[in-house]
Amino acid sequence: MPVLDASRDPRRQILINAVAAAVMAPSSHNSQPWRFRLVGDTLELLADPRRHLTVIDPDRRQLVQSCGCALFNAQIAVRAMGHEDVVTVMPDPEQPDLLATIQVGASVITTDAERALMRAIPLRRTNRRPFASRPVALSDTDELFTAARRPGVWMGRLDPDQKRRVGELVLRADRAQYRDPAFRAELGRWLAATGSRRTDGIPFAEKEYGSVMPFSVVRALRSPGLGSEFGKLEQERVEGSPVVTVIGTAGDSPGHWLAAGQALEALLLGATTRGLAAAYLNQALEIPILRRDVTNIIDRGEHPQMILRLGYPVEGVGHPAPRRDLEDVLLIVD
Ligand SMILES: Cc1cc2nc3c(=O)[nH]c(=O)nc-3n(C[C@H](O)[C@H](O)[C@H](O)COP(=O)(O)O)c2cc1C
Numbered sequence: 664m665p666v667l668d669a670s671r672d673p674r675r676q677i678l679i680n681a682v683a684a685a686v687m688a689p690s691s692h693n694s695q696p697w698r699f700r701l702v703g704d705t706l707e708l709l710a711d712p713r714r715h716l717t718v719i720d721p722d723r724r725q726l727v728q729s730c731g732c733a734l735f736n737a738q739i740a741v742r743a744m745g746h747e748d749v750v751t752v753m754p755d756p757e758q759p760d761l762l763a764t765i766q767v768g769a770s771v772i773t774t775d776a777e778r779a780l781m782r783a784i785p786l787r788r789t790n791r792r793p794f795a796s797r798p799v800a801l802s803d804t805d806e807l808f809t810a811a812r813r814p815g816v817w818m819g820r821l822d823p824d825q826k827r828r829v830g831e832l833v834l835r836a837d838r839a840q841y842r843d844p845a846f847r848a849e850l851g852r853w854l855a856a857t858g859s860r861r862t863d864g865i866p867f868a869e870k871e872y873g874s875v876m877p878f879s880v881v882r883a884l885r886s887p888g889l890g891s892e893f894g895k896l897e898q899e900r901v902e903g904s905p906v907v908t909v910i911g912t913a914g915d916s917p918g919h920w921l922a923a924g925q926a927l928e929a930l931l932l933g934a935t936t937r938g939l940a941a942a943y944l945n946q947a948l949e950i951p952i953l954r955r956d957v958t959n960i961i962d963r964g965e966h967p968q969m970i971l972r973l974g975y976p977v978e979g980v981g982h983p984a985p986r987r988d989l990e991d992v993l994l995i996v997d
Contacts, residue, residue: 684740719846733924733928743773797975826902900972911964942972945970
């Protein structure tokens with residue numbers, strides 16, 4: 664255990680262990696936009712505005728979603744350690760960065776499902792490579808969605824025509840984004856070169872999408888035309904993936920984004936337990952007009968928050984993306 668609670672209070676130690684699970688969550692550009700404070704018997708989850716991706720995420724939607732993923736991991740960790748997770752979401756309107764508090768509740772018996780999700784936390788990885796053509800049964804995605812859904816959050820599997828139309832939007836989004844120097848500069852700041860000692864950012868080898876495409880950091884920074892090349896590759900991946908799913912919410916507030924993040928991580932961990940991998944196609948949601956087009960294509964309510972493709976990996980899982988040390992994200996107040 665890397666961080667110990669000097670007071671030797673077992674509940675505080677559970678919360679510290681929960682932070683170790685939380686930081687393994689996925690985050691946009693691996694920005695890890697979270698901070699934690701342990702105050703008495705309460706763990707606070709805070710947004711870290713210094714890690715805000717202002718170009719692709721001006722309203723902080725993905726930042727809050729990423730923190731929702733971390734929150735879900737912390738909750739599962741508390742439950743896997745045999746306690747209820749007592750969570751208060753957005754407890755103080757005066758502190759918009761304080762996204763949630765977690766306390767250790769009464770003892771409970773950990774379920775097999777919770778244990779399986781806990782085991783999946785360090786195994787889950789974003790896999791941007793093509794998936795095997797092996798189909799994913801409808802019953803499998805139905806079970807995954809049922810387990811991951813939360814109040815106000817919906818999930819759906821696209822039909823072939825919807826998949827094709829979303830693929831076109833992904834291509835249009837990539838073209839538009841790579842034309843924007845600010846987009847390329849921001850992406851360049853978060854791509855970590857091979858061998859780098861960075862503890863955040865997307866490792867270049869992962870973003871490389873296998874060996875199919877010579878996608879280098881330098882090209883990302885300099886090539887406005889890369890969007891077409893990259894977009895076509897992503898479009899093929901959308902159409903060739905056994906499942907494309909959209910997660911959406913009934914409203915579009917920080918509370919909805921946090922819930923979407925919790926549901927996303929629940930879905931990703933559930934998928935991991937079944938040997939499934941996932942990759943994101945959120946570029947189509949980062950441009951307001953294209954996000955509206957996605958809403959029209961899926962015709963089931965407003966506010967799409969995430970587009971994912973799911974499938975069985977062809978090659979094994981890649982190397983894990985790095986994470987910051989616990990000491991860098993957790994402040995123990997007393
Ligand atoms: C809210 C959110 C949005 C993301 N959007 C994208 C995306 O559009 N494209 C992509 O390739 N990865 C996306 N990712 C995946 C992250 O890049 C990935 O989680 C991060 O690099 C850490 O790697 P890991 O998931 O393997 O731990 C997203 C993750 C989150 C949580």
